[in-house]
Amino acid sequence: MTVRVENLVKRFGNAGGPAAVAEVSFEARPQAITTLLGPSGSGKSTLLRLIAGLETPDAGRVLIDGKDVSALSPQHRNVGFVFQSYALFKHMTVADNIAFGMKIRRLPKAQTKARVAELLELVQLPEYGARFPSQLSGGQRQRVALARALAIEPKVLLLDEPFGALDTQVRVELREWLVTLHERTGITTLLVTHDQEEALELSQHVVLLNQGRVAQAGSPHDLYDHPADEFVASFLGGANVMKSRVSDGEAKLGTKSVPAPSGARDGTPVQAFVRPHNIRVRRPDGEDPAELGKIERLTRVGGYVKVYVSLPSGESIVVLTSKTDLDALGVEPGDPVAVEVVDAKVFVQSYSI
Amino acid sequence: MSGIIGTRAASARRRDSQVGESVFVRMLLIVMALGFLGIFLVAPLVTVFASAFSQGLGPYWAALAQDETLDAIELTLLTAGISVPLNVVFGIAAAWLVTKYDFWGKSVLITVVDLPFSVSPVISGLIFVLLFGAHGWFGPWLSERDIKIIFAVPGIVMATTFVTFPLVARELIAVMHAQGNDEEEAALTLGAGGLSILLRITLPKVRWGLLYGVILCNARAMGEFGAVSVVSGHVRGLTNTLPLQVEILYNEYNFVGAFAVASLLASLALLTLLVKKIAEWSVSNRQAKRDALRSAEARPLAASAELEGVRP
Amino acid sequence: MRWKTRGVLPGFGLSLGYTLFYVGLLVVLPLSAMVIKASSLGPSELWTKVSDERALAAYRLSFGSALVGSLVNAVFGVLVAWVLVRYRFPGRGLVDALVDLPFALPTAVAGIALTTVYAEHGVLGQQLAKIGVKVAFTPLGVTMALTFIGIPFVVRTVQPVLEEIDPDVEEAAAVLGATRFQTFRRVIFPSILPATLTGFALAFARALGEYGSVVFISGNMPMRTEITPLLIVTKLEQYDYAGATAIAAVMLMASFSLLLLVNLLERWARRAEA
Numbered sequence: 001m002t003v004r005v006e007n008l009v010k011r012f013g014n015a016g017g018p019a020a021v022a023e024v025s026f027e028a029r030p031q032a033i034t035t036l037l038g039p040s041g042s043g044k045s046t047l048l049r050l051i052a053g054l055e056t057p058d059a060g061r062v063l064i065d066g067k068d069v070s071a072l073s074p075q076h077r078n079v080g081f082v083f084q085s086y087a088l089f090k091h092m093t094v095a096d097n098i099a100f101g102m103k104i105r106r107l108p109k110a111q112t113k114a115r116v117a118e119l120l121e122l123v124q125l126p127e128y129g130a131r132f133p134s135q136l137s138g139g140q141r142q143r144v145a146l147a148r149a150l151a152i153e154p155k156v157l158l159l160d161e162p163f164g165a166l167d168t169q170v171r172v173e174l175r176e177w178l179v180t181l182h183e184r185t186g187i188t189t190l191l192v193t194h195d196q197e198e199a200l201e202l203s204q205h206v207v208l209l210n211q212g213r214v215a216q217a218g219s220p221h222d223l224y225d226h227p228a229d230e231f232v233a234s235f236l237g238g239a240n241v242m243k244s245r246v247s248d249g250e251a252k253l254g255t256k257s258v259p260a261p262s263g264a265r266d267g268t269p270v271q272a273f274v275r276p277h278n279i280r281v282r283r284p285d286g287e288d289p290a291e292l293g294k295i296e297r298l299t300r301v302g303g304y305v306k307v308y309v310s311l312p313s314g315e316s317i318v319v320l321t322s323k324t325d326l327d328a329l330g331v332e333p334g335d336p337v338a339v340e341v342v343d344a345k346v347f348v349q350s351y352s353i
Numbered sequence: 354m355s356g357i358i359g360t361r362a363a364s365a366r367r368r369d370s371q372v373g374e375s376v377f378v379r380m381l382l383i384v385m386a387l388g389f390l391g392i393f394l395v396a397p398l399v400t401v402f403a404s405a406f407s408q409g410l411g412p413y414w415a416a417l418a419q420d421e422t423l424d425a426i427e428l429t430l431l432t433a434g435i436s437v438p439l440n441v442v443f444g445i446a447a448a449w450l451v452t453k454y455d456f457w458g459k460s461v462l463i464t465v466v467d468l469p470f471s472v473s474p475v476i477s478g479l480i481f482v483l484l485f486g487a488h489g490w491f492g493p494w495l496s497e498r499d500i501k502i503i504f505a506v507p508g509i510v511m512a513t514t515f516v517t518f519p520l521v522a523r524e525l526i527a528v529m530h531a532q533g534n535d536e537e538e539a540a541l542t543l544g545a546g547g548l549s550i551l552l553r554i555t556l557p558k559v560r561w562g563l564l565y566g567v568i569l570c571n572a573r574a575m576g577e578f579g580a581v582s583v584v585s586g587h588v589r590g591l592t593n594t595l596p597l598q599v600e601i602l603y604n605e606y607n608f609v610g611a612f613a614v615a616s617l618l619a620s621l622a623l624l625t626l627l628v629k630k631i632a633e634w635s636v637s638n639r640q641a642k643r644d645a646l647r648s649a650e651a652r653p654l655a656a657s658a659e660l661e662g663v664r665p
Numbered sequence: 666m667r668w669k670t671r672g673v674l675p676g677f678g679l680s681l682g683y684t685l686f687y688v689g690l691l692v693v694l695p696l697s698a699m700v701i702k703a704s705s706l707g708p709s710e711l712w713t714k715v716s717d718e719r720a721l722a723a724y725r726l727s728f729g730s731a732l733v734g735s736l737v738n739a740v741f742g743v744l745v746a747w748v749l750v751r752y753r754f755p756g757r758g759l760v761d762a763l764v765d766l767p768f769a770l771p772t773a774v775a776g777i778a779l780t781t782v783y784a785e786h787g788v789l790g791q792q793l794a795k796i797g798v799k800v801a802f803t804p805l806g807v808t809m810a811l812t813f814i815g816i817p818f819v820v821r822t823v824q825p826v827l828e829e830i831d832p833d834v835e836e837a838a839a840v841l842g843a844t845r846f847q848t849f850r851r852v853i854f855p856s857i858l859p860a861t862l863t864g865f866a867l868a869f870a871r872a873l874g875e876y877g878s879v880v881f882i883s884g885n886m887p888m889r890t891e892i893t894p895l896l897i898v899t900k901l902e903q904y905d906y907a908g909a910t911a912i913a914a915v916m917l918m919a920s921f922s923l924l925l926l927v928n929l930l931e932r933w934a935r936r937a938e939a
Contacts, residue, residue, distance in 0.1 A: 473874025547675030576771025
């Protein structure tokens with residue numbers, strides 16, 4: 001089932017205030033996981049609640065499977081929604097929580113019971129049916145919330161920051177489990193997160209939001225390798241920012257020249273976003289010493305080393321290199337190094353910064 | 354003001370802190386606080402029971418078994434039996450309205466709901482006299498039809514309902530506000546309708562707050578004095594509620610009798626406080642669990658904004 | 666303009682309709698009856714009725730003793746809240762529960778109990794009589810009763826605020842060299858001030874209108890120990906509806922002003938929190 005969102009607008013408070021969701025349109029493809037990614041306050045959770053019908057839009061429409069559901073109340077949209085807080089019914093057992101939607105639909109008791117057992121199995125909690133939510137760990141609650149949402153055989157599954165409240169380790173485990181679960185169920189899934197790693201790893205399609213608008217939508221690789229603007233480049237995977245000016249349609253970054261944005265005239269100041277692993281450092285061999293950087297600091301992170309280099313321009317950059325490569329290089333803090341940019345994305349510098 | 358919500362997350366840590374008053378200052382402050390409460394709260398409370406039983410159990414029971422007292426008990430139960438359910442239904446409707454929606458004029462409505470709290474009980478009685486009394490708006494109309502409201506049971510019920518009217522609503526608003534709407538919204542996405550959400554989710558969720566609201570409302574309904582005194586006309590055996598009976602016996606210098614009846618009402622008050630304590634305890638237990646969950650949330654999520662590619 | 670601006674749960678129309686109906690019938694209609702009755706008197710008649718000597722004496726007593734009572738509560742309320750939140754001692758739970766007693770205990774019961782305690786031959790009255798202090802049937806007795814019924818307000822408004830104060834803040838003050846008293850005065854007191862004032866105003870409003878717990882201990886002597894609510898009752902018993910209504914209108918205005926003040930204070934407190 002496809003979820004399409006067309007020109008959705010939602011404002012809170014005064015009509016004149018800024019919109020939480022401003023003219024958002026995108027499409028979530030059938031049977032895929034789509035993530036709504038963005039910093040806090042970017043409107044991603046509101047967008048998810050609009051799709052579920054938990055908020056009423058000021059304008060625009062939501063289509064599920066080609067049908068306009070904008071006028072339908074949440075009861076009738078048949079979407080599975082997993083809340084950030086899980087919103088488990090605290091006074092009901094796990095089994096009663098999962099059975100709730102089926103009881104509301106007045107399914108036969110035997111069928112409900114069988115399906116609850118099946119779902120408990122699916123979320124790997126077969127022994128936990130009689131427990132209360134307060135007796136479960138965060139990760140277990142999360143899985144119960146998923147089972148409850150899946151119980152009504154929803155057309156789409158909506159997850160609001162599903163791993164937000166969990167420890168790192170549980171988070172990683174659940175993430176892998178969710179991918180497997182999705183492969184088994186094949187249900188169209190929309191997931192809200194502010195964690196880019198989660199988005200890049202889990203989903204086939206990412207909608208990156210900023211201040212209520214879609215900054216860029218596409219495959220994770222698309223966004224990562226071809227960011228549409230500065231926001232996308234800096235939000236996805238920390239990047240070094242280097243300043244330069246356009247000359248002959250190119251921007252010079254150290255020894256490397258990168259094509260400037262089309263239409264940028266000579267002399268226009270530009271910003272280059274360079275991924276830390278897209279820079280190489282090497283021992284200088286006969287270059288003009290004025291062009292060399294200086295190693296400020298080395299920080300080891302597991303098998304990698306972060307090399308902090310100050311450039312002659314006064315800018316500082318971070319270079320990521322493997323421990324082995326650095327050992328082979330044999331440099332120490334204070335040493336001069338030549339800096340080679342391998343790849344960069346250049347934008348005309350915005351004056352708002 | 355009488356809400357049963359309160360987090361105690363910080364207090365556990367505070368007790369372990371080295372920053373604090375010296376033992377002497379602590380003791381002094383505790384003694385002063387307890388002394389104040391002892392003089393103003395405990396002394397009167399003890400007096401009620403001590404005076405009631407001052408001549409032993411016999412006179413105590415005799416005082417309670419008087420016909421007039423029994424009539425007063427009956428009327429009091431009847432009054433509470435009508436006004437409490439009315440206020441419970443209203444309380445649920447008002448709390449649902451206030452905590453589930455934002456709408457134009459909401460804060461005005463909350464203020465109006467609170468009004469009876471800030472009105473003198475005497476005035477609460479007076480307004481019904483002005484409406485239904487012999488010289489009131491509807492007075493002539495009522496007396497033509499021989500319907501008595503003032504100096505009769507309906508007036509007592511109305512005044513009592515007015516005085517106790519915000520209690521359940523306030524309590525429920527506080528609890529429902531604190532618990533948020535997540536569970537209701539979850540039920541909604543699972544296909545539940547309004548009534549089923551109310552009966553299966555909301556009411557079980559707020560049951561302790563509701564119970565406390567009901568008990569408090571009941572205690573106040575049974576104990577209301579000022580408003581009822583204005584509208585009752587003090588007709589013995591007919592329009593005397595328990596608090597009015599206390600006044601009559603006291604003014605007749607029948608102190609054992611007055612305090613015996615008063616001890617019934619005081620016991621009801623103590624029961625109310627007990628229920629509140631239990632409700633608080635059950636809420637704070639749940640709160641503690643939720644706080645534990647939150648602290649997991651507080652862990653820095655921004656870690657992922659660090660350099661990507663670092664993970665093996 | 667749309668009435669409802671937020672919320673998708675069903676039942677808005679029903680709960681709004683029922684609430685408005687009930688509030689209108691039970692609160693708005695009777696109260697407006699009183700306001701209309703009072704305003705039908707005409708300004709000069711109204712003024713004579715509300716400003717005769719006996720009424721003025723009653724206002725003085727009511728406002729004066731309510732003010733003193735709630736000031737006592739402001740001080741001791743903060744103390745009690747502090748002790749309950751910060752210290753652990755045997756019976757703390759019991760004491761905490763007892764604070765609400767004046768909410769739950771019928772006022773008539775409180776009235777006869779206080780009178781018995783503070784009468785010349787009462788447990789505490791005896792002791793006070795020895796040092797020449799007479800409580801029952803004096804303005805002091807009225808003040809004592811009004812203190813009693815106001816106890817929960819300050820304690821219950823200050824308590825949650827004290828609980829929410831981050832221990833870090835106090836520890837930071839200590840590390841910066843503040844003494845315990847300085848920390849209280851400069852760090853803690855400012856943050857509980859709005860709540861204290863709110864509790865004070867609530868206690869004052871309640872004390873102004875209080876009837877049951879006062880009438881027994883006051884002795885009800887006109888000009889000396891007659892509180893305003895009692896004066897209203899007296900006028901009613903003499904079938905002086907106009908006089909009762911006029912004085913009630915004065916009291917109602919005072920209550921509403923206080924309610925407004927409380928709302929403003931709460932708004933201030935919320936802003937202080939944010």
